[in-house]
Amino acid sequence: MMSVKCAFCKGRGVDPFDLLSKLATCQVCEGRGKVEVSEPAIKCVYCSGTGVHPYGVRITCTVCNGRGMVTVRGKTEVCKDCKGSGRAFESKLPCLTCKGKGVIAIKEEVEIYE
Numbered sequence: 133m134m135s136v137k138c139a140f141c142k143g144r145g146v147d148p149f150d151l152l153s154k155l156a157t158c159q160v161c162e163g164r165g166k167v168e169v170s171e172p173a174i175k176c177v178y179c180s181g182t183g184v185h186p187y188g189v190r191i192t193c194t195v196c197n198g199r200g201m202v203t204v205r206g207k208t209e210v211c212k213d214c215k216g217s218g219r220a221f222e223s224k225l226p227c228l229t230c231k232g233k234g235v236i237a238i239k240e241e242v243e244i245y246e
């Protein structure tokens with residue numbers, strides 16, 4: 133685990149959109165300004181690391197849950213379906229193949245189809 137600055141509130145610990153009140157704590161880091169991310173992590177391509185949903189109105193990114201970073205384990209390759217953008221071609225929702233991460237894990241073992 134590593135501690136990174138909360139992307140959603142930019143480390144300020146308060147709700148960036150003043151949804152509830154000016155003093156509302158950030159829902160992502162609960163006011164701490166930092167979030168824990170399991171390593172290895174990469175920048176969330178779906179929200180460009182901002183933690184804010186690119187098409188939503190004032191909501192957290194559903195791929196990284198507002199952290200701006202996503203955990204990717206093992207060897208990965210660029211997702212062919214979204215070409216690494218993390219976005220489904222037409223729906224603008226997170227790509228189903230890579231779940232919005234833009235990369236997919238390469239399977240180590242070779243599957244045998246009979």
Ligand SMILES: [Zn+2]
Binds near residue numbers: 159166
């Ligand atoms: Zn925060």
Ligand SMILES: [Zn+2]
Binds near residue numbers: 201
């Ligand atoms: Zn994100």
Ligand SMILES: [Zn+2]
Binds near residue numbers: 211
């Ligand atoms: Zn994809």
